[in-house]
Amino acid sequence: MTLEAELAAAIDATRTGAPAPDFEAWALRIFAHQFARNAPFRAFCERRGATPATVTRWDDVPPVPTAAFRHVDLACGAAEAVFKTSGTTNAAARGHHLVPSLALYRASALAAFERFVIPDGFRLPYLCLVPPPTLRPESSLVRMCAWVGEAFGTSVEWLVGDDGVDVERLLGRLADFERTGEAVALVGVTAAFARVFDACRATSRALRLGPATRVVDTGGQKGLTRPLSRAAFLRECWTLLGVPGYYCVNEYGMTELCSQRYDSALADRFEGRSLAPRRLVAPPWLRTRVVDPDTLAPVPPGATGLLVHHDLANAGSVAAVLTEDLGRPVGDDGIELRGRVAGAVPRGCSLLLAELASP
Amino acid sequence: MTTEPIATLLARVDDALAARDRLRRRPLGDTVAALAAAGERWRHDAQLVAELPAAARLSPAMIAEILPHVADALDVAVMTKMLEADAGAGAAERPPADGPALVAHVVASNVPALANPAIALGCLAGAAVLVKSGRDDRLSAPAFHRALRDVDPALADTVVAVYWPGGDVAREHALLRRADVVVVTGRARTIDDVTARASRRIVTHGPRVSAAVVGRDADQDEAAAALALDVALYDQRGCLSPHAVYVEREPARFAARLAGALDAVAMRLPAGDAPIDERAAARLDAAEAEWAGTTEVLARPGGTVLYEREVAAVVPTRGHRTVRVHPLTDLAALAALVPAGEIECVGGAGIDPEALAAALRGRGVSRICPLGRMQRPRLSWPRGQRAPLGVLLGRNDGPVLEVEA
Numbered sequence: 001m002t003l004e005a006e007l008a009a010a011i012d013a014t015r016t017g018a019p020a021p022d023f024e025a026w027a028l029r030i031f032a033h034q035f036a037r038n039a040p041f042r043a044f045c046e047r048r049g050a051t052p053a054t055v056t057r058w059d060d061v062p063p064v065p066t067a068a069f070r071h072v073d074l075a076c077g078a079a080e081a082v083f084k085t086s087g088t089t090n091a092a093a094r095g096h097h098l099v100p101s102l103a104l105y106r107a108s109a110l111a112a113f114e115r116f117v118i119p120d121g122f123r124l125p126y127l128c129l130v131p132p133p134t135l136r137p138e139s140s141l142v143r144m145c146a147w148v149g150e151a152f153g154t155s156v157e158w159l160v161g162d163d164g165v166d167v168e169r170l171l172g173r174l175a176d177f178e179r180t181g182e183a184v185a186l187v188g189v190t191a192a193f194a195r196v197f198d199a200c201r202a203t204s205r206a207l208r209l210g211p212a213t214r215v216v217d218t219g220g221q222k223g224l225t226r227p228l229s230r231a232a233f234l235r236e237c238w239t240l241l242g243v244p245g246y247y248c249v250n251e252y253g254m255t256e257l258c259s260q261r262y263d264s265a266l267a268d269r270f271e272g273r274s275l276a277p278r279r280l281v282a283p284p285w286l287r288t289r290v291v292d293p294d295t296l297a298p299v300p301p302g303a304t305g306l307l308v309h310h311d312l313a314n315a316g317s318v319a320a321v322l323t324e325d326l327g328r329p330v331g332d333d334g335i336e337l338r339g340r341v342a343g344a345v346p347r348g349c350s351l352l353l354a355e356l357a358s359p
Numbered sequence: 360m361t362t363e364p365i366a367t368l369l370a371r372v373d374d375a376l377a378a379r380d381r382l383r384r385r386p387l388g389d390t391v392a393a394l395a396a397a398g399e400r401w402r403h404d405a406q407l408v409a410e411l412p413a414a415a416r417l418s419p420a421m422i423a424e425i426l427p428h429v430a431d432a433l434d435v436a437v438m439t440k441m442l443e444a445d446a447g448a449g450a451a452e453r454p455p456a457d458g459p460a461l462v463a464h465v466v467a468s469n470v471p472a473l474a475n476p477a478i479a480l481g482c483l484a485g486a487a488v489l490v491k492s493g494r495d496d497r498l499s500a501p502a503f504h505r506a507l508r509d510v511d512p513a514l515a516d517t518v519v520a521v522y523w524p525g526g527d528v529a530r531e532h533a534l535l536r537r538a539d540v541v542v543v544t545g546r547a548r549t550i551d552d553v554t555a556r557a558s559r560r561i562v563t564h565g566p567r568v569s570a571a572v573v574g575r576d577a578d579q580d581e582a583a584a585a586l587a588l589d590v591a592l593y594d595q596r597g598c599l600s601p602h603a604v605y606v607e608r609e610p611a612r613f614a615a616r617l618a619g620a621l622d623a624v625a626m627r628l629p630a631g632d633a634p635i636d637e638r639a640a641a642r643l644d645a646a647e648a649e650w651a652g653t654t655e656v657l658a659r660p661g662g663t664v665l666y667e668r669e670v671a672a673v674v675p676t677r678g679h680r681t682v683r684v685h686p687l688t689d690l691a692a693l694a695a696l697v698p699a700g701e702i703e704c705v706g707g708a709g710i711d712p713e714a715l716a717a718a719l720r721g722r723g724v725s726r727i728c729p730l731g732r733m734q735r736p737r738l739s740w741p742r743g744q745r746a747p748l749g750v751l752l753g754r755n756d757g758p759v760l761e762v763e764a
Contacts, residue, residue, distance in 0.1 A: 067647030068646075068649075071650040071652065072650060292638075293642040294642065305639075326639060341643055342640055
């Protein structure tokens with residue numbers, strides 16, 4: 001059994017109550033694996049004097065900047081899939097993530113989604129506010145939506161086409177669900193939800209979707225035609241869709257990672273914990289350090305820094321990734337995203353829509 | 360300062376204009392002497408020394424280093440020469456010629472103390488001066504005004520030092536419309552906003568950076584040390600801060616020397632508290648350069664040197680003491696690597712500046728000086744290729760480049 005297959009099985013087993021993989025042990029094992037098989041990563045580490053002999057803690061693994069994914073192939077073997085970052089400027093400079101094991105990616109994506117979005121185990125119809133895989137095969141988000149729909153949905157519909165969000169069709173489907181009172185899962189990019197909100201307001205429509213309906217959005221402010229704060233997003237979900245805030249789960253992911261963070265609200269509610277503070281939480285195989293840009297040392301509690309993710313599910317590429325995102329630690333297990341570094345290359349899931357709209 | 364009603368501000372401007380009228384028959388030499396003396400007093404202002412580091416986000420050691428530089432720029436000989444260049448021999452012994460009654464300066468605060476030369480130039484033009492400070496340095500202008508009052512109260516009465524947050528439309532509209540000339544430095548948005556509100560002549564200075572060149576005969580250790588100082592001063596936040604250096608001989612070795620020199624300078628002049636966003640941007644730029652394939656990154660505590668193996672035009676870094684080192688095979692090729700209108704100053708070592716002057720003037724460069732002097736411009740520096748007094752007096756002297764030996 002390969003390392004990736006072994007880890008995929010360990011992550012998958014968490015869905016039925018098995019203990020989470022031992023992060024520290026897996027991190028060191030994966031580092032040695034990547035050091036041996038990923039030549040650009042090995043050279044990067046050697047320039048810093050980091051080898052399997054010298055790295056003894058998971059947080060000593062040198063983080064590779066996301067920019068590296070724009071310049072070189074970072075993989076430990078032949079890729080089963082290549083996912084590309086979204087962005088409208090300079091398409092040639094987009095990052096690409098070579099994933100040697102889709103099974104590991106799938107195991108991580110499903111286990112995390114289940115943990116944070118459907119802790120109640122509900123099987124719902126899925127309305128996806130992203131393009132279908134046939135239209136965007138290189139999008140990791142689209143692939144994840146497809147897996148989630150197949151694994152957890154009673155049905156899957158794709159509401160974004162060549163021309164962008166099919167707002168009329170979507171509103172029609174939502175009206176159907178409102179009539180029957182059946183709960184539905186709306187999964188998509190924040191910008192697509194913003195268009196739905198605009199359409200509702202333009203036609204003075206306010207829906208009251210069935211209890212347990214949930215909204216999963218990702219991409220944040222990118223690609224929005226007007227500012228939409230998180231608070232305003234949650235207000236619109238309640239006012240225009242009838243979905244309360246604790247059923248609205250923001251997802252934070254990136255093409256370079258096979259695992260994702262999610263809004264804590266729904267899992268906290270399900271577990272009977274306080275919903276405050278809302279934060280982005282991760283499955284046990286993804287850890288995030290908030291670091292000072294100059295030293296890459298952890299920032300003091302509550303301070304803002306660059307986010308470094310260490311994702312075991314990235315076993316086939318590079319596990320430690322230095323992002324262009326700023327955030328701060330919240331509580332023992334969460335982070336708050338504070339935006340992207342000024343001047344960073346535009347990218348992100350919400351730009352999927354902008355791409356569709358551009359010639 | 361920010362709560363001062365507009366009517367009060369306008370009254371202060373009226374008072375300054377009246378004070379200016381009272382000085383119309385006074386020889387400009389008195390103004391020159393007062394400005395130089397005020398500069399010397401200003402650099403010892405206790406409040407300024409104590410509070411400027413935090414306000415400007417520069418280390419106390421850096422402030423201690425740069426205050427004398429700013430004061431030294433108000434040099435009697437330089438100011439006298441400027442007046443004579445403008446109005447002929449003996450100009451300092453005569454009253455000012457007819458010129459603008461009120462000059463308004465809207466100064467940026469990316470580097471501190473930009474108000475000092477602004478006030479000095481307005482006074483030398485024989486005008487009353489309204490100077491609006493930037494957000495991160497609301498101290499230098501009032502301190503200079505205090506110093507001027509101590510040495511020459513009559514001249515100080517012609518100066519109004521104010522601050523209001525940028526974008527205060529009512530204040531900007533009311534005050535800037537009174538000025539015969541408005542000089543604005545800052546980002547494009549600031550310039551656009553002020554331009555929209557000024558009614559008469561406007562002189563703008565937008566964002567620029569500087570570059571350097573090291574000829575094959577230069578002493579590389581001396582050049583590296585001098586360039587490191589130019590990079591480090593003001594934490595590389597000004598338009599005179601070098602972002603790229605072109606090296607004729609052994610550029611890779613020079614890059615290593617420069618990295619070491621940046622470390623040495625940082626021991627003496629530590630960096631200030633830059634915002635997280637600026638520091639993150641610099642880190643990410645260096646991180647990307649390492650993977651781009653043509654760049655060797657020498658990241659050290661004192662700064663970052665990006666050794667670019669290929670010759671390329673100047674591309675500004677994100678600052679934070681980050682500089683690109685490029686090879687250069689022929690000094691004559693330098694001008695073609697300077698993006699037109701984007702480079703303010705070229706510092707050099709082991710070069711003949713006069714030989715480069717014509718070509719660099721054609722690219723919009725306003726100043727050539729020795730390495731180690733880039734951050735110490737004379738008051739006569741023709742920023743943006745405009746003669747500093749001439750532009751206030753409404754003359755078009757053509758594109759000017761100053762060569763400092």
